[in-house]
Amino acid sequence: MEGENLLTGGIDRLKEMQESLLELESYKNQLSSSSAEEKRLATSKKDLEKSMEEEVxxxxxxxxxxxEDTFEGQIDKVKAKIKKSKDKRxxxxxxxxxxxxxxxxxPLRDENKKLKQEAKNIFRIKRIPSIFNTRIFFALYLPKHFTDIMAIMGILLITLLVxxxxxxxxxxxxxxxSYLIIIYLISAxxxxxxxxAISNLVKDKHMEELTQVRGIKDNIRVNKKKIxxxxxSIKKDRDESTYGLEEFDENLANLDKEIAEILEQKKEALSTFDSSTSHVISESIRAPYTEKITAVSEEHDKAYKSSADLEEKVKALILKIANEYEPYIGKxxxxxxxxNTLSNIINAGNATTISEAIAYYKKGMEEAGIK
Structure with a gap:
């Protein structure tokens, strides 16, 4: 009823306004539910997509x-064989x-045995006690080498200090x-x-024989250095051709070749997996998810459309109320x-129009002292 004065209307116009407000409230409630459902479905879709990608x-x-583990396991087995073969080699x-x-x-060891026996024979023939046929004795009484000097220093250290x-x-x-000095002098x-005493009884008495044995020991020393x-030289020799290691080397070469072949197979298997198999696996996992996601998407689209329709209805009603009712009643x-209060006033016979009902309401409020 465009152009008509709303205030001259009666109970029917009030019912019309009440119905508009109730309809607006209903649309708002429906819009709230629809928006909540739309949000829930959007979250559900997002969760499904996330779960799908995580599982993939x-x-x-x-x-x-x-x-990788399968091939590495085979490689480890071959490496164990290589280690075992190297240990045997x-x-x-x-x-x-x-x-x-x-x-x-x-020859040098045989010569040393003969020289040692020769020295023993000299001691035996000349009746020199064998206890003097030692390194310490010759170091003390016929020193010739640096090690002899070190032996003398060690004996002096023990005797005169320790x-x-x-x-x-x-x-x-x-x-x-004073006691320490006395002990030192006694030890010395x-x-x-x-x-x-030993020098007089052994060295001076058998100087010629001892000198001869000294020479023999020097020869033994030279031979030991040669040995x-x-x-x-043998341990540092890199030429292994004389040791008969060909069978071991051939076995190791075959094992190295086996590892190279396994590595190549691993590379091919991973390449095939990355380029083909992984996509098949991904699609098989995505298939059931895709069905669910599609269903949720359709429901979400319906909820979105419903929300859009409800928004238009709410907007239209708000504009209608703002245009037709609020200028007369007040926002x-x-x-x-x-x-409802105005309707009760008219229904009670205290007014016939909306304008009269409003005046009656204001008068009652003034009498009650309420502004």
């Missing part, structure tokens, strides 16, 4: 690792090296510097007495409680 990634990663080579050392040093200090600190109940005297040099009073 996890499954593809797991299957790829299974392929090293053991065999070491045995051959030892044989070669024994063979090439045999023994006196041990007696002084551990055996004496009372410790005085005993040492030099024994040294001079040591031969051992070092702040355009509510169901106020309209």
């Amino acid at each position: 990634l996890a499954t593809v990663k797991k299957r790829r690792k299974e392929i 090293d053991k065999f080579k070491n045995a051959k090296v030892s044989e070669r050392i024994a063979l090439e040093t045999a 023994i006196p200090c041990a007696i002084y600190f551990f055996l004496l109940g009372e410790q005085r510097i 005297a005993i040492y030099f007495a024994i040294y001079v 040591k040099g031969i051992k070092y 702040d009073l355009m509510n169901l409680d106020y309209l």
